[in-house]
Amino acid sequence: MLSDLYELTMGNGYLQATPDLTGYFDVYFRKVPDDGGLVIFAGLQQVIDYVNDLHFDDEDLAYLKSLGIFKDEFLAYLKDFKFSCDIWSMPEGMPVYANEPLMTVRGPLIQAQLLETMILNTVNHQSLIATKARRITHAAGDKPVMEFGARRAQGPDAANYGARASVIGGAQSTSNVMAGQMFDIPVAGTMAHSWIETFPTEYDAFHTWAELYPHNCALLVDTYDVLHSGVPNAIEVFKELKGQGIEDHIGIRIDSGDITYLTKKARKMLDDAGFPNATITISNALDEWVIKTVLSDGAQVDAFGVGEKLITAKSDAVLSGVYKLVATEKDGQITPKIKISDSVAKTTVPGFKNVYRLYNDDGMAFADLLTLHDEKLPTEQPLHVMNANPEKTHRQATVDNYTAEDIRPQIFKNGKQVYHSPSVLEIQKFSKEQLARQWDEVKRVTNPDVYNVDWSPRLAEVSARLLAERSK
Amino acid sequence: MLSDLYELTMGNGYLQATPDLTGYFDVYFRKVPDDGGLVIFAGLQQVIDYVNDLHFDDEDLAYLKSLGIFKDEFLAYLKDFKFSCDIWSMPEGMPVYANEPLMTVRGPLIQAQLLETMILNTVNHQSLIATKARRITHAAGDKPVMEFGARRAQGPDAANYGARASVIGGAQSTSNVMAGQMFDIPVAGTMAHSWIETFPTEYDAFHTWAELYPHNCALLVDTYDVLHSGVPNAIEVFKELKGQGIEDHIGIRIDSGDITYLTKKARKMLDDAGFPNATITISNALDEWVIKTVLSDGAQVDAFGVGEKLITAKSDAVLSGVYKLVATEKDGQITPKIKISDSVAKTTVPGFKNVYRLYNDDGMAFADLLTLHDEKLPTEQPLHVMNANPEKTHRQATVDNYTAEDIRPQIFKNGKQVYHSPSVLEIQKFSKEQLARQWDEVKRVTNPDVYNVDWSPRLAEVSARLLAERSK
Numbered sequence: 001m002l003s004d005l006y007e008l009t010m011g012n013g014y015l016q017a018t019p020d021l022t023g024y025f026d027v028y029f030r031k032v033p034d035d036g037g038l039v040i041f042a043g044l045q046q047v048i049d050y051v052n053d054l055h056f057d058d059e060d061l062a063y064l065k066s067l068g069i070f071k072d073e074f075l076a077y078l079k080d081f082k083f084s085c086d087i088w089s090m091p092e093g094m095p096v097y098a099n100e101p102l103m104t105v106r107g108p109l110i111q112a113q114l115l116e117t118m119i120l121n122t123v124n125h126q127s128l129i130a131t132k133a134r135r136i137t138h139a140a141g142d143k144p145v146m147e148f149g150a151r152r153a154q155g156p157d158a159a160n161y162g163a164r165a166s167v168i169g170g171a172q173s174t175s176n177v178m179a180g181q182m183f184d185i186p187v188a189g190t191m192a193h194s195w196i197e198t199f200p201t202e203y204d205a206f207h208t209w210a211e212l213y214p215h216n217c218a219l220l221v222d223t224y225d226v227l228h229s230g231v232p233n234a235i236e237v238f239k240e241l242k243g244q245g246i247e248d249h250i251g252i253r254i255d256s257g258d259i260t261y262l263t264k265k266a267r268k269m270l271d272d273a274g275f276p277n278a279t280i281t282i283s284n285a286l287d288e289w290v291i292k293t294v295l296s297d298g299a300q301v302d303a304f305g306v307g308e309k310l311i312t313a314k315s316d317a318v319l320s321g322v323y324k325l326v327a328t329e330k331d332g333q334i335t336p337k338i339k340i341s342d343s344v345a346k347t348t349v350p351g352f353k354n355v356y357r358l359y360n361d362d363g364m365a366f367a368d369l370l371t372l373h374d375e376k377l378p379t380e381q382p383l384h385v386m387n388a389n390p391e392k393t394h395r396q397a398t399v400d401n402y403t404a405e406d407i408r409p410q411i412f413k414n415g416k417q418v419y420h421s422p423s424v425l426e427i428q429k430f431s432k433e434q435l436a437r438q439w440d441e442v443k444r445v446t447n448p449d450v451y452n453v454d455w456s457p458r459l460a461e462v463s464a465r466l467l468a469e470r471s472k
Numbered sequence: 473m474l475s476d477l478y479e480l481t482m483g484n485g486y487l488q489a490t491p492d493l494t495g496y497f498d499v500y501f502r503k504v505p506d507d508g509g510l511v512i513f514a515g516l517q518q519v520i521d522y523v524n525d526l527h528f529d530d531e532d533l534a535y536l537k538s539l540g541i542f543k544d545e546f547l548a549y550l551k552d553f554k555f556s557c558d559i560w561s562m563p564e565g566m567p568v569y570a571n572e573p574l575m576t577v578r579g580p581l582i583q584a585q586l587l588e589t590m591i592l593n594t595v596n597h598q599s600l601i602a603t604k605a606r607r608i609t610h611a612a613g614d615k616p617v618m619e620f621g622a623r624r625a626q627g628p629d630a631a632n633y634g635a636r637a638s639v640i641g642g643a644q645s646t647s648n649v650m651a652g653q654m655f656d657i658p659v660a661g662t663m664a665h666s667w668i669e670t671f672p673t674e675y676d677a678f679h680t681w682a683e684l685y686p687h688n689c690a691l692l693v694d695t696y697d698v699l700h701s702g703v704p705n706a707i708e709v710f711k712e713l714k715g716q717g718i719e720d721h722i723g724i725r726i727d728s729g730d731i732t733y734l735t736k737k738a739r740k741m742l743d744d745a746g747f748p749n750a751t752i753t754i755s756n757a758l759d760e761w762v763i764k765t766v767l768s769d770g771a772q773v774d775a776f777g778v779g780e781k782l783i784t785a786k787s788d789a790v791l792s793g794v795y796k797l798v799a800t801e802k803d804g805q806i807t808p809k810i811k812i813s814d815s816v817a818k819t820t821v822p823g824f825k826n827v828y829r830l831y832n833d834d835g836m837a838f839a840d841l842l843t844l845h846d847e848k849l850p851t852e853q854p855l856h857v858m859n860a861n862p863e864k865t866h867r868q869a870t871v872d873n874y875t876a877e878d879i880r881p882q883i884f885k886n887g888k889q890v891y892h893s894p895s896v897l898e899i900q901k902f903s904k905e906q907l908a909r910q911w912d913e914v915k916r917v918t919n920p921d922v923y924n925v926d927w928s929p930r931l932a933e934v935s936a937r938l939l940a941e942r943s944k
Contacts, residue, residue, distance in 0.1 A: 001649055021672065121628060124624055150474065152593075153626070155598075157630065158629065176475075191482055197809045317784045320780065413680065
């Protein structure tokens with residue numbers, strides 16, 4: 001029932017007016033958030049779960065009937081709803097680009113239309129967060145990033161699915177226990193200031209904690225004064241427990257103040273006290289830019305806890321993915337469709353399409369190629385392509401010494417799932433492997449290069465023909 | 473189970489170390505998003521639902537046990553969990569301000585700590601969206617705002633609870649059917665471009681729609697060309713159906729292009745064709761600033777459909793509410809607690825407190841007053857107060873001719889709900905009434921005045937004493 005009303009009013013209309021028409025819808029976005037170079041695709045598993053469970057119960061139907069706008073025939077259709085669409089999709093974790101179809105849904109218009117709201121909600125959200133996590137973990141380099149944002153997430157689902165997407169994008173763990181349980185991803189955490197304050201002294205609080213959790217002993221040192229109280233008390237506790245095997249499980253967390261200054265000083269104090277393995281975690285309003293800055297300023301940090309700026313992608317909190325009709329089919333005949341807009345960028349790419357990724361001899365990806373679905377996997381050398389970037393529509397190119405790979409497996413076939421779902425940690429691994437095949441220039445956080453999304457000449461021809469017809 | 477791991481590791485620790493300590497936690501925020509003048513408090517109902525359903529089932533306990541960090545005694549406590557806290561809270565829809573306790577939770581530390589993540593998640597999210605909706609509906613004046621953002625919301629809950637919060641903040645309706653069903657709020661919608669494209673011509677698409685939905689006939693006119701195709705086709709359909717009683721239910725929606733120009737032209741075309749009651753709805757990337765601008769430029773708009781910028785509060789996507797220990801209690805003795813920070817703004821306000829709103833003779837609110845819980849409702853005239861704004865801590869004032877009202881009812885008493893929950897539309901009405909008692913200067917979208925949050929002299933004294941003790 002998570003659906004915009006118009007999906008249902010249109011469905012009601014399709015059933016009356018065009019019951020035998022098949023539709024093709026593409027999911028794509030036009031702009032990478034934060035002016036980044038790539039998006040990490042995520043959310044497919046929740047689309048699969050939703051589709052497999054799609055039904056309308058009596059309560060739903062009674063509610064819809066109460067709105068007084070639907071024909072009984074339509075409500076009966078929903079009651080006996082049987083999903084029969086085909087779906088192709090990028091696998092989760094895949095680096096993807098603007099203006100290429102991430103998913104394609106083919107099926108009876110009434111059904112394919114109905115999926116729009118849920119698919120966009122799920123893919124837009126999780127891809128947004130996975131993309132932000134990729135940026136943040138990229139900035140952190142080899143230092144682990146923990147997702148700490150549940151309290152600032154936009155609702156419980158945003159906390160849970162956002163933690164999932166963060167791990168897909170490279171986060172090592174989440175503080176969110178429910179996400180840990182739901183998705184079998186590592187959970188992590190330390191303590192809050194309230195723990196410290198409930199004890200007569202900071203030292204008592206630390207000491208009690210260290211005895212309770214000798215193997216997870218990260219002490220929060222900024223309740224009163226980091227360098228004059230927190231770190232000295234932590235060191236005193238570490239000294240007392242020395243020899244009990246905790247040396248490799250101790251650390252401090254700093255959640256406020258001047259991170260670079262405080263971590264440098266704290267590092268020296270810990271080292272001088274004989275605890276070079278004590279880790280320093282920081283967690284105050286971090287994002288990819290702050291992390292890059294403090295590291296380049298020489299901050300002594302071993303791990304990052306990232307909260308609201310990851311879980312909401314605060315600096316650019318929307319991935320504006322769309323779900324657009326690109327073709328209809330009747331009696332086996334596919335008719336490509338176009339929506340024209342004032343701006344070239346918003347004009348849709350017509351037709352039922354395939355997406356190939358082109359790799360060079362070193363296995364590095366250098367372009368994605370959109371073709372019409374009945375074109376074969378490209379093998380001719382050299383290959384003639386057209387660049388699809390709206391600011392480069394004149395650009396034609398010839399590529400050589402490449403191999404092409406169809407990167408969108410089929411997920412549903414005539415309503416049945418035909419795809420084996422990987423685990424979240426498998427997706428994270430897949431994503432890292434795919435990112436290793438992308439150039440550094442595309443992956444950087446600021447001013448990345450624009451990856452090529454090309455069209456086959458036949459696709460370009462169809463688009464030009466439809467544009468010309470509509471402009472007559 | 474939506475909880476940060478540390479709530480549970482601390483809970484485990486409290487049970488060992490301080491089992492008989494009672495804690496007082498305040499929920500508050502330090503900064504209004506978008507540099508606005510006020511926040512609309514929302515999300516209480518979902519806290520109530522969560523608390524009433526709080527339990528740990530066998531699967532949860534098995535998962536927690538598998539983490540290998542909790543004592544059996546703690547897991548047994550969770551298994552037999554019986555909620556026994558007191559909760560006081562602002563009612564939903566209330567205009568609230570920085571640095572005042574929106575909620576206070578009192579109870580066994582282990583329990584009160586456990587609520588932190590869920591309370592913050594829910595209150596931060598819904599208050600954020602209700603606040604944004606208040607800003608947007610304020611900019612729209614008497615023209616209705618429809619919430620259209622489900623596809624860009626950060627997950628399904630964000631779509632549903634975000635729609636609820638939008639209505640609390642003044643939106644008239646939502647496109648989200650599930651939210652309509654869950655919260656009994658009005659649903660609304662028109663059609664997507666795909667509807668138009670599945671028909672041979674735009675005219676056919678409009679005509680079919682008008683026959684299907686004569687009482688909800690808002691035609692989307694920007695699939696091909698607003699002024700040369702969309703509006704003329706819409707007018708032709710309206711003319712054909714004239715006399716069939718649809719005149720007061722027709723309209724157009726424009727989703728792209730230059731809104732001011734297009735709506736002025738379209739208005740004239742509709743008027744000239746004899747349809748002065750045909751409404752014009754716009755829906756392209758709107759927020760409070762765009763709405764103010766197009767209205768002041770003379771755009772001819774009857775209603776606004778607002779999507780991603782409302783449902784994610786995109787321009788400032790986080791309300792950073794916190795949950796801080798302010799006192800502990802043992803054997804009936806309450807000890808106020810403070811957390812000191814480098815910045816005055818982040819130092820907590822200690823003690824178990826009440827919040828009073830002060831009204832002048834005209835019934836307009838001019839300040840909120842925080843007192844210690846055992847101080848009486850202030851009635852003395854004049855009344856001596858201290859301003860709590862960290863930039864104005866020196867400010868003392870004397871207020872006269874006021875009445876004070878305790879604005880935080882008790883919600884739970886010893887674990888039992890003692891509060892009657894209003895409906896969402898009742899909350900919306902309450903919010904409008906409360907907003908009518910706030911000055912325009914606080915409500916404006918840009919550069920609002922800062923509302924006064926004052927302390928009683930006794931509260932100021934406690935805070936000063938704790939600060940001095942900690943600085944020794």
